[in-house]
Amino acid sequence: DNGAGVATQERKAGSGKIGDASGRGMVDINPPRGTRDFFPEDKRLQNWLFDEFAAVSRLFGFEQIDFPVLESEELYVRKAGEEITEQLYNFEDKGGRRVTLRPELTPSLARLALQKGKGLALPAKWFSIGQCWRYERATRGRRREHYQWNMDVIGVPGVEAEAELLSAIVTFFQRLGLSSADVGLKVSSRKVLQAVLQRYGVQEASFGPVCVVVDKMEKIPREKVVEELAALGVAAEAIEGILQALALRSVAELEEVLGGETPAVADLRRLFELAAAYGYADWLVFDASVVRGLAYYTGVVFEGFDRAGVLRAICGGGRYDRLLGTFGGEDQPCAGFGFGDAVVVELLKDKGLLPQLRHEVEDLVMPQEEGLRDAATSVAQRLRASGRRVDLVLEAKRMKWAFKQAERCGAARLVLVAPEEWSRGAVRVKDLASREEKDVPLDQL
Numbered sequence: 001d002n003g004a005g006v007a008t009q010e011r012k013a014g015s016g017k018i019g020d021a022s023g024r025g026m027v028d029i030n031p032p033r034g035t036r037d038f039f040p041e042d043k044r045l046q047n048w049l050f051d052e053f054a055a056v057s058r059l060f061g062f063e064q065i066d067f068p069v070l071e072s073e074e075l076y077v078r079k080a081g082e083e084i085t086e087q088l089y090n091f092e093d094k095g096g097r098r099v100t101l102r103p104e105l106t107p108s109l110a111r112l113a114l115q116k117g118k119g120l121a122l123p124a125k126w127f128s129i130g131q132c133w134r135y136e137r138a139t140r141g142r143r144r145e146h147y148q149w150n151m152d153v154i155g156v157p158g159v160e161a162e163a164e165l166l167s168a169i170v171t172f173f174q175r176l177g178l179s180s181a182d183v184g185l186k187v188s189s190r191k192v193l194q195a196v197l198q199r200y201g202v203q204e205a206s207f208g209p210v211c212v213v214v215d216k217m218e219k220i221p222r223e224k225v226v227e228e229l230a231a232l233g234v235a236a237e238a239i240e241g242i243l244q245a246l247a248l249r250s251v252a253e254l255e256e257v258l259g260g261e262t263p264a265v266a267d268l269r270r271l272f273e274l275a276a277a278y279g280y281a282d283w284l285v286f287d288a289s290v291v292r293g294l295a296y297y298t299g300v301v302f303e304g305f306d307r308a309g310v311l312r313a314i315c316g317g318g319r320y321d322r323l324l325g326t327f328g329g330e331d332q333p334c335a336g337f338g339f340g341d342a343v344v345v346e347l348l349k350d351k352g353l354l355p356q357l358r359h360e361v362e363d364l365v366m367p368q369e370e371g372l373r374d375a376a377t378s379v380a381q382r383l384r385a386s387g388r389r390v391d392l393v394l395e396a397k398r399m400k401w402a403f404k405q406a407e408r409c410g411a412a413r414l415v416l417v418a419p420e421e422w423s424r425g426a427v428r429v430k431d432l433a434s435r436e437e438k439d440v441p442l443d444q445l
């Protein structure tokens with residue numbers, strides 16, 4: 001799975017090499033390992049998806065930000081054993097700086113918030129769409145890049161921020177034709193784990209690394225999880241307590257075990273109330289085993305999943321109230337999510353919900369003879385000035401070719417600049433749907 005838009009047929013890795021006139025040797029025409037090319041049909045799908053990302057972000061009053069794909073490596077040195085920081089696409093640049101292709105967007109957002117400092121009007125509601133990278137060992141043959149949509153709220157300590165972000169995700173799914181029967185959102189809070197670790201006296205510094213290990217629960221054998229928790233210095237009874245907490249099946253059970261006034265319980269109760277007010281409660285599923293794999297989450301965490309249970313997580317996010325502080329700045333309460341461009345496309349394909357996106361123009365313009373090329377260019381410009389997309393034929397072609405090209409570019413009309421009509425200030429226009437053909441004066445085009 002090269003993860004490209006489904007319009008992309010699997011391109012055989014083949015040699016993909018072409019001869020090189022200078023005899024320099026062969027040039028590999030395939031994209032670098034783990035990366036994708038987007039041919040027009042692929043890019044139409046990607047643009048459609050990104051336009052939906054941006055449309056939902058704007059519907060919720062979020063503003064777009066952006067930042068370099070290249071970042072200082074220090075932004076991602078978190079020593080919590082996260083896969084994402086162990087697979088940095090990092091290198092030393094020619095100035096001796098340790099840099100990396102970003103593996104995620106949130107630390108860059110944190111940089112921008114810290115640059116603004118007290119000048120940042122709160123709450124800030126920002127969104128971004130950008131390519132993220134990882135260096136997977138070639139053996140696993142997985143993708144090394146994907147595009148992520150992020151929405152983040154800075155400066156709101158209450159779960160109202162998470163409720164708004166979840167509503168944006170639900171709105172996105174609904175716009176694409178997906179319902180709560182197709183996808184759901186698992187919700188929990190890391191404050192559950194925090195309460196358990198405090199109960200067993202596990203030191204604060206282990207919180208991030210413990211979460212990273214627990215996040216692997218569904219992916220590696222339970223014994224391995226126990227082993228890795230023990231290796232972090234977590235006592236056996238604390239490990240037991242953690243595993244029991246992760247198995248709790250409702251907020252009510254959580255309340256029984258942790259007590260009603262526990263922050264985790266209060267947060268989740270309020271979140272489910274808000275979900276009902278928004279009208280998306282049927283999309284939410286409490287799942288205590290959800291912790292997500294990023295070390296910096298501190299509260300509510302959530303992830304989108306396909307109810308058929310076939311695909312990997314569609315999106316994920318949560319509260320991260322300490323990230324800005326870890327960069328040496330003043331902390332701000334933050335919550336956000338990341339939404340990748342690959343899994344959702346696989347889901348849409350499975351559900352038959354991929355849009356049919358064709359290359360289209362309004363007009364194909366062609367001079368009937370080369371002596372009328374200048375005239376044809378003025379006709380094309382007139383049509384473009386009126387907002388019509390024009391494919392102008394750039395070489396001497398026969399009508400047979402023109403009709404074929406009109407099909408390829410999805411033209412609605414073929415506009416022929418011919419001598420007799422042109423002498424009367426008109427052009428010949430063929431409506432390619434009705435096949436009707438007529439002379440049209442220039443000022444009525």
Ligand SMILES: OCc1cccc(Br)n1
Nearest residue numbers: 132133134143144145146
């Ligand atoms: O979400 C993990 C991740 C990060 C960067 C690139 C890719 Br593909 N996947």
